Amino acid sequence: MLALSSCKDKDPVTPDNNNNNNNQNTTMTACFTADKDLIDSGQAIKFTNCSENANSYEWSFGIGTPFLGKTPPDKVYDKYGTFPVRLIVRNTDATKSDTAMQNIVVGRHALTKIIVTKFKATNGSGDVWDNDGTGPDIKVQYGPNSNPFQYTTTVKQDASGSVSFNISPNIIINNTNNGGWTFKLLDDDGGSVAPMATFGGSGNPIYPSRGTASPMTIVSTNDYGIQLEYVLVK
Numbered sequence: 001m002l003a004l005s006s007c008k009d010k011d012p013v014t015p016d017n018n019n020n021n022n023n024q025n026t027t028m029t030a031c032f033t034a035d036k037d038l039i040d041s042g043q044a045i046k047f048t049n050c051s052e053n054a055n056s057y058e059w060s061f062g063i064g065t066p067f068l069g070k071t072p073p074d075k076v077y078d079k080y081g082t083f084p085v086r087l088i089v090r091n092t093d094a095t096k097s098d099t100a101m102q103n104i105v106v107g108r109h110a111l112t113k114i115i116v117t118k119f120k121a122t123n124g125s126g127d128v129w130d131n132d133g134t135g136p137d138i139k140v141q142y143g144p145n146s147n148p149f150q151y152t153t154t155v156k157q158d159a160s161g162s163v164s165f166n167i168s169p170n171i172i173i174n175n176t177n178n179g180g181w182t183f184k185l186l187d188d189d190g191g192s193v194a195p196m197a198t199f200g201g202s203g204n205p206i207y208p209s210r211g212t213a214s215p216m217t218i219v220s221t222n223d224y225g226i227q228l229e230y231v232l233v234k
Helices: 018-025
Strands: 032-034 047-049 056-060 081-090 097-106 108-118 138-144 163-172 181-187 194-200 216-220 225-233
Touching: 032 081, 032 097, 108 138, 138 163, 163 225, 194 216
Parallel strands: none
Antiparallel strands: 032 047, 056 081, 081 097, 108 163, 108 225, 138 181, 181 194, 216 225
């Protein structure tokens, strides 16, 4: 005898729509991080994509051409300024999108300190600047080549050995007017402003180029040594 079973004897099969519902309801988020947001000119930045539930990725970096893909190459910025980086993510059929943005700043060099590591306290004839047994009263004049003595430090009285001058407020120093900066070391006694030595000027530009570590040595001879300390600022 043939036994027949009825579909009523079993629970009905319900279509599994959970996956479809999850795809439709999942939040898509654009997200990325940069390993630095303030850099020196010529430095590379690494971007990390932390987006969720996206299918396509479109990057723009504020310079150059966009990049299509999940993981962009490291980006190098060669000039000063603020550069908006944007990541647009889209779902499979590009009906939805989300955007993340971050500014990358290529900073400028702000002079914070001038360090005179050594100096020759005699004039061109070999005579000491101060024959009364005191040390020279040292100061520094400096500025861009268009105005090379725009700034003057305070005077260090009876200086000997290494002396330093804190620069406050900090002064932006870069390749201004196609020539850099000039630094003039002076002995300022009794109203006189006798130059010991001048560094920089036409044909010998002085400014921190990209990647230059601080402090930057601008002269190091048997007679003179001068260093510049600086920080990157926006």
